[in-house]
Amino acid sequence: xxxxxxVLLVEDNVxxxxxxxxxxxDLGYRAVETTDGTEAMxxxxxxxxxxxVTDQRLPGAYSGGDLATHFRxxxxxxxxxxxxxxxxLDDLSPTGISFLQKPFTVAMLKEALAREFADT
Numbered sequence: 001x002x003x004x005x006x007v008l009l010v011e012d013n014v015x016x017x018x019x020x021x022x023x024x025x026d027l028g029y030r031a032v033e034t035t036d037g038t039e040a041m042x043x044x045x046x047x048x049x050x051x052x053v054t055d056q057r058l059p060g061a062y063s064g065g066d067l068a069t070h071f072r073x074x075x076x077x078x079x080x081x082x083x084x085x086x087x088x089l090d091d092l093s094p095t096g097i098s099f100l101q102k103p104f105t106v107a108m109l110k111e112a113l114a115r116e117f118a119d120t
Contacts, residue, residue, distance in 0.1 A: 044074055
């Protein structure tokens with residue numbers, strides 16, 4: 001049996017999270033939704049993931065960068081897509097982390113997800 005790739009979604013804006021979940025599902029991937037860093041950390045510890053899609057700024061103790069670091073340790077070959085409404089000033093390419101600027105369109109999101117799965 002073929003298992004769909006699992007995508008961990010971390011987004012505190014419910015409307016954006018709903019959009020992410022819908023698009024990920026439409027592409028045939030399995031979405032696991034979380035709304036903050038604490039939930040995401042727990043999900044990482046209890047599951048296997050092929051991609052992390054996280055907002056950079058999250059409520060609570062963990063930022064998207066914190067989650068990316070922990071995710072990379074647990075899943076070294078999995079992709080990471082960081083999203084934010086603030087521009088990314090650092091070049092993330094050496095880290096293997098991709099960036100998607102908010103607001104984004106469904107087409108932009110689909111393109112970013114396709115790139116992530118093409119690279120893994």
